[in-house]
Amino acid sequence: VSFRTTTAYARYWEGTTLSNQMFGEWFDAASCLVAFSTLDRQKKAAQVADFRGTLVRLFSLLHGVALEEIALTESEEFGYPSLDIGGLDPATLKYLSDCKANPQLNFNRVEVIIHMIQNVVVNNQDSGVLKIPPPILSRVFQTLSRGQVNLANCKKITSTLFP
Secondary structure (H helix, E strand, O other), X not given: OXXXXXXXXHHHHHHHXXXXXXXXXXXXXXXXXXXXXXXXXXXXXXXXXXXXXXHHHHHHHHHHHHHHHHHOOOOOOOOOOOXXXXXXXXXXXXXXXXHHHOOOOOOOHXXXXXXXXXXXXXXXXXXXXXXXXXXXXXXXXXXXXXXXXXXXXXXHHHHOOOO
16 A cells, blocks of 8 residues: 555656646747747737737647646547637648547647647748747757657656556
């Protein structure tokens, strides 16, 4: 009994720590991107607002989908709430819906959303919304990756049977 209790307690704290680290990494990435977009806010106000809105929606959706994966509730019709996903373009919403509904595609929605975030960042750097040198901007990609590693470790706890 003592072994099982100690093991359960350790797994609980490891899972809690990993999920908080995951959210912290992704918050840091989002926060940096918002900060990086302030440099050209006056000249490209509409583009910056669109970039920030898309970014916040995608990060919100990323968190919700990650929680679904950790909780093993991906197959449920309604997942965790996200901020105004209706603000994303219809093609993106359809693609994400297809990723969830079509088992033949076998896409991991967290990976798809991270890829979308990376594309949004690259496109907005190219258009001048993000006027940050590439070596500094690469920190965002590293932070996204670290969050994904923490998610994988968290899922490992969920999927490994209790001894």
